[in-house]
Amino acid sequence: MLNIVFVCTGNICRSPMAEGFLRYKWHQMGRDDLIVSSMGIHGLNDSPATEYARAVCKKNGFDISSHRARSLVREELLKADLILCMEPVHKKFIQVFFPWHRDKAALLGAWPDRATRKSSIEDPMGGSYKKYQKILSIIKVHIERILPLL
Numbered sequence: 001m002l003n004i005v006f007v008c009t010g011n012i013c014r015s016p017m018a019e020g021f022l023r024y025k026w027h028q029m030g031r032d033d034l035i036v037s038s039m040g041i042h043g044l045n046d047s048p049a050t051e052y053a054r055a056v057c058k059k060n061g062f063d064i065s066s067h068r069a070r071s072l073v074r075e076e077l078l079k080a081d082l083i084l085c086m087e088p089v090h091k092k093f094i095q096v097f098f099p100w101h102r103d104k105a106a107l108l109g110a111w112p113d114r115a116t117r118k119s120s121i122e123d124p125m126g127g128s129y130k131k132y133q134k135i136l137s138i139i140k141v142h143i144e145r146i147l148p149l150l
Helices: 014-028 051-059 074-079 088-097 129-149
Strands: 002-008 034-040 082-085 105-107
Touching: 002 014, 002 074, 002 088, 014 034, 014 051, 014 129, 034 074, 051 129, 082 088, 088 105
Parallel strands: 002 034, 002 082, 082 105
Antiparallel strands: none
C-alpha cells in the first residue's frame, strides 16, 4: 500500500486539493492500493477547505467537502512513503522539526528531480475563484506527471 502525504501551510487550500485529485485519479485507474492524506505546517485544525477550493474541485469532478484541516501528525509522517510539499518552506519545516523524514520530503512541483524557483506552488488563500482554478490546474499537471512514477 502506497502512502502519500501532501503538505501546505493551513491545510485548507492546496494540500486538500492535491489529496482529493490524487485520490480521484487513483480511483479512476481502478486502483485501491493508496493511502493519501494532507496536513499543514500550521494546520487550522478542524477547518473545512475554503469555499473556492471546494468549488473548483467539484467543478473538476471530485469532492473535498468532508475535508477537515489538521497540523502535522508525527505518527502519520512515519508511515508515509512520500511527503509532497507545496513550497520550499514546508519542506524545510519538515526537515528541521521532523529530521527523520528528511529523505521522504520533496516539492510536488519538482519530485523526483531537483527543485527550481518554478517548483513552488503559490498559495491561493485570499485570492479569487480564478486564482484557485489556476492553482488547481498546476497541481493537476504535477500529479498527472508523477502518476506513472508512483
